[in-house]
Amino acid sequence: MKTAACLESAVKHSSIDQTLREQYDQLTPRERLLADFILAHPQDLALFNTAELARMCGVSKATVSRLFKRLGFSSFREGRTLARQLRHQGVPVVEGGKRPAAFDAHLRQEEFNLHQMFQGLTHERLESFADALADARRVVVIGFRNSYPVALHLRQQLIQVRPNVQLLPQPGQSLGEDLADLAAEDMVILVGFRRRPQGFDTLLSNLARRDVKLALVADSSLVQAGQKAHWWFECPTDSRSAFDSYATPMCLVALMANYLLNASLESGRSRIASISHQYAALDELSLNSPELD
Structure with a gap:
């Protein structure tokens, strides 16, 4: 054609x-x-x-x-x-030659994206998601390409509150080995923003058929596929510049982590304190402002 x-x-x-x-x-x-x-x-x-x-x-x-x-x-x-x-489809399209998108226009688009995302959310849906997240035996977060940093950040926030949160795929590894033993007690959070790799649809259909709780985080291009998941979270990524913006999914990550903490407040606080103790014991974090010459 x-x-x-x-x-x-x-x-x-x-x-x-x-x-x-x-x-x-x-x-x-x-x-x-x-x-x-x-x-x-x-x-x-x-x-x-x-x-x-x-x-x-x-x-x-x-x-x-x-x-x-x-x-x-x-x-x-x-x-x-x-x-x-x-x-x-997420192809970077240059706007206006070498000049970047107007600052005010970029801000308005970001505000619009956030507004659209929050319109699609309800307190009740986030609460039910957080309750299931807290009760799950294991949480698996999956993301590819541009979705991987969002998945990585989500895993990093969730593991502050609860144990057994796994990020996939591991570098250079396939998925079959890690998904083989998924069960009804587990939850998968699949992050899938546009320009997804070959095989993504097969993975989504496979997970939807499994006896496992499934949450899908994506842009509007997967709105129909969102019906296959127990929880569908739509995050607009439209931008006035050549590249998509991931402000809304990062905002959603913060919401998910905070709702999880509220759903498991006592155990969550205890885990945060334990992690902070390990930071100090291993001297992993620099908490002081650097001295300038």
Whole structure:
């Protein structure tokens, strides 16, 4: 299919704006007017139709169509659809050349993401999750690629409050050995943000069929798959810059850890005190402010 071929080509060339830069010297003067606008405002490409884009750039609709056909698309609409698909899949799309996204716009997007996440949460759901988390015999946290740092941080926070929290996959290792003995007394927290590796869907389906409590933390691209889990936590990662933002999942990690502590306050406090004692005994942490010369 033409769209699939264009998607493969765009992924290869990173984004439409990079392809435009590569072909810029071959463009006509009118096409360059259009190209200059797209290069300066790539994040706005999905907002306009052919007529609107032509009017804003002072060119004809035929020029718009001709430019996108030069780039390998059947129409402007196909190019606009591709831009949406790429960003939705997490492909870093440069906005505005070398200039970063506007500071205020970035802040507003972060605030919007947090608001969206909290709208999807309830105190009751977090409490039920924390109760199950406290009662589980073993907790396994799984994350790949960009999800791995979130999973690592979640494991590090949970293990402050309760024992037997495992992070997977271990470097260079497969998953089968560690998942073979999962049982109903265990919980798996699967973190899966977009641009997931091959095999993720198979893993999710496998875990959903197992007799194990399953929580899924991901962006909206897994909202349908979230129905397979006992707990679904949606974290928007949209950003006004080229790269996704992980502010919302890190915020969720803090919420999960705090709810777990409240669900197991006595044992949690005792464990925190014991860990602090070990920090001191091993002299692992520097708690004093460094002296400056």
